[in-house]
Amino acid sequence: xxxxxxxxxxxxxxxxxxxxxxxxxxxxxxxxxxxxxxxxxxxxxxxxxxxxxxxxxxxxxxxxxxxxxxxxxxxxxxxxxxxxxxxxxxxxxxxxxxxxxxxxxxxxxxxxxx
Amino acid sequence: xxxxxxxxxxxxxxxxxxxxxxxxxxxxxxxxxxxxxxxxxxxxxxxxxxxxxxxxxxxxxxxxxxxxxxxxxxxxxxxxxxxxxxxxxxxxxxxxxxxxxxxxxxxxxxx
Numbered sequence: 001x002x003x004x005x006x007x008x009x010x011x012x013x014x015x016x017x018x019x020x021x022x023x024x025x026x027x028x029x030x031x032x033x034x035x036x037x038x039x040x041x042x043x044x045x046x047x048x049x050x051x052x053x054x055x056x057x058x059x060x061x062x063x064x065x066x067x068x069x070x071x072x073x074x075x076x077x078x079x080x081x082x083x084x085x086x087x088x089x090x091x092x093x094x095x096x097x098x099x100x101x102x103x104x105x106x107x108x109x110x111x112x113x114x
Numbered sequence: 115x116x117x118x119x120x121x122x123x124x125x126x127x128x129x130x131x132x133x134x135x136x137x138x139x140x141x142x143x144x145x146x147x148x149x150x151x152x153x154x155x156x157x158x159x160x161x162x163x164x165x166x167x168x169x170x171x172x173x174x175x176x177x178x179x180x181x182x183x184x185x186x187x188x189x190x191x192x193x194x195x196x197x198x199x200x201x202x203x204x205x206x207x208x209x210x211x212x213x214x215x216x217x218x219x220x221x222x223x224x225x
Contacts, residue, residue, distance in 0.1 A: 004157070035215075042203065042217035043158075058212070090157055102148070103213060105157030 003027070006091050006106035013113050019078040021109050023091030030096035032074035033103065034058075034066065037088040049074055050096065081113045116141040120204045120216035127194055128224050135189040135219050137178075137204035145208035147171075147180055147187040150215070152201040161189075161202070196223045 007022035025032065030051045035043040035058075045058030047066040055066050063085060067075040074093075078085055088110050092103040121136040139145065146165045150158040162171030167182035176191045187204060204216040 037218075040217060043215040045212060048212070092157075102160035102163070103150075103158070105159065107155070107157045 004091055004093055004104050004106040006089075006109050008109050009107065011109055011111045013078075013081050013111065015082060015113060017078075017081050017113075019081045019111065019113075021076040021078075021089050021091075021111070023074045023076070023093075023106055024072050025074075025091075025093040025104065026072065027093060027095075027104065028071065029093040029104070030071070031094045032068065033092040033094075034064075034074065034076045035090045035092065036060070037090055037108070043090065046076065081111075083113050085111065086113045087111060116145065116206060116208055116214050118204050118206055118214055118216040120202075120219055122217070123201075123220040124222055125219060126222040126224065129196055130193045131223075133189070133191040133194045133198075133221070135202055135204075135221070137187045137189065137216060139185050139187065139204075139206050141185075141206055141208050143208065144182075145206040147178070148205040148207070148213070149176070149178055149187070149189050150203040150205060152203065152218075154200070158203060194221075194223050196225050199223045 004025045033048040034046045044060050049055045049068040065077045088108050090108045091106040117140045148163045149161040151161045152158045162173040164171040164180035170179045178189045201218045201220050203218045207213045
């Protein structure tokens with residue numbers, strides 16, 4: 001079965017820490033996405049990647065960066081975590097050019113920044 | 115720009131009630147429209163989709179019709195079950211690889 005795996009279900013970090021959120025997919029998908037989900041705001045796109053070493057800013061990239069060194073892995077990096085980055089983070093993937101096809105989502109990482 | 119507006123929740127219904135969750139969109143041209151569902155503790159999964167005007171998407175007893183004239187894609191189900199309790203997201207994609215999501219509607223079904 002198709003799988004998008006996020007490395008942690010819950011994460012607690014302190015303000016100022018560097019945080020890595022990892023996402024791995026086993027479907028050989030070119031496109032990968034990072035969203036954050038907040039009550040009343042829905043899903044907002046942080047970054048996406050069309051292929052290895054390629055990345056594009058989404059709607060709210062400030063305070064985040066990403067890394068895509070291998071096709072199956074897309075990492076979200078919080079260079080210096082802040083309390084307003086406490087959120088649920090969702091990773092998703094999809095084959096290249098399949099705009100009409102569904103996104104495959106991971107189960108999410110609930111990040112708390114204290 | 116493109117956007118999706120869906121009714122605010124939470125929506126609370128009794129089992130076997132009729133469900134409607136409203137969704138309207140703003141987009142140039144002809145976007146593709148989706149409903150995703152998020153069950154507790156899980157990521158989102160596609161519920162149904164429609165890719166052109168007057169298309170009807172359906173799955174698991176849920177239906178939604180792509181209405182170009184009213185720019186709407188309302189989700190309906192004739193008889194809801196407790197297991198339908200979840201958060202529902204309306205979404206669109208148009209011309210590029212990004213999907214734009216609505217804010218989500220939380221649905222509670224009481225036994």
